[in-house]
Amino acid sequence: MEAADFINLLSRWGHILPAVILVGGAIFMNLVLIPALKTSDDAAEVKGRIKRVWAFVIMICAGIIIVSGFYNVYIVFKADPKPSPIYHAAFTVKLILVGIVFYVSSLLTGHSEVAIKFQEQEAKWGKLNMIAAILVVLCAGVMKVAPRIPRNTPTSDAIQSEVQPPANQSEQIPVGQINSTDQG
Numbered sequence: 001m002e003a004a005d006f007i008n009l010l011s012r013w014g015h016i017l018p019a020v021i022l023v024g025g026a027i028f029m030n031l032v033l034i035p036a037l038k039t040s041d042d043a044a045e046v047k048g049r050i051k052r053v054w055a056f057v058i059m060i061c062a063g064i065i066i067v068s069g070f071y072n073v074y075i076v077f078k079a080d081p082k083p084s085p086i087y088h089a090a091f092t093v094k095l096i097l098v099g100i101v102f103y104v105s106s107l108l109t110g111h112s113e114v115a116i117k118f119q120e121q122e123a124k125w126g127k128l129n130m131i132a133a134i135l136v137v138l139c140a141g142v143m144k145v146a147p148r149i150p151r152n153t154p155t156s157d158a159i160q161s162e163v164q165p166p167a168n169q170s171e172q173i174p175v176g177q178i179n180s181t182d183q184g
Ligand code: HEM
Pocket: 012, 015, 016, 019, 020, 022, 023, 065, 066, 069, 070, 072, 073, 076, 098, 101, 133, 136, 137, 140, 141, 143, 144
């Protein structure tokens, strides 16, 4: 295994592990924890403690995901074959969704005035966050299987010019002759 392969593997692990924690955490909170705490007497105190720890976990995971994500981008976009338009589309949607996930997650766990106001509807925003996080993983799946285009493929123009007869061959039929047959 070469050093570059080892770095690629580290970057892959560094992308997948925090992604699993972030997306799995969002699913667990929305489907298990928040519904369970609805019936609990000391819900506010438990939620407060969970949010403090979760905010820290999100910060670490987001940092590692962003660094490894940009490294992945560097590897994928310099490679031959290069990404296709489907890849670009999935990547653009993924980045928008990632922005939403990071922003909503920070508000759901924050302590600022805006964050506290936002948390009044935490069930709604939590669900939206969970759906966006799942869609991010689905987009990553599309990127993985999207077709790639070899960089040195001749363009259609180049192919066209290859099948054109050489200039001296086309000169073999005088224009006058063609016109005279056309006129009958
Ligand atoms: C919530 C945030 C994110 C999640 C949950 C996530 C999830 C994933 C997953 C599951 C994969 C597949 C990994 C594999 O098969 O090796 C992946 C690949 C990738 N991610 Fe992310 N990602 C996130 C953020 C980002 C960001 C911020 C970037 C770019 C700055 C990024 C760029 C990439 C790239 C380029 C790939 C490689 C896709 C390929 O060609 O196979 N990701 N991501």
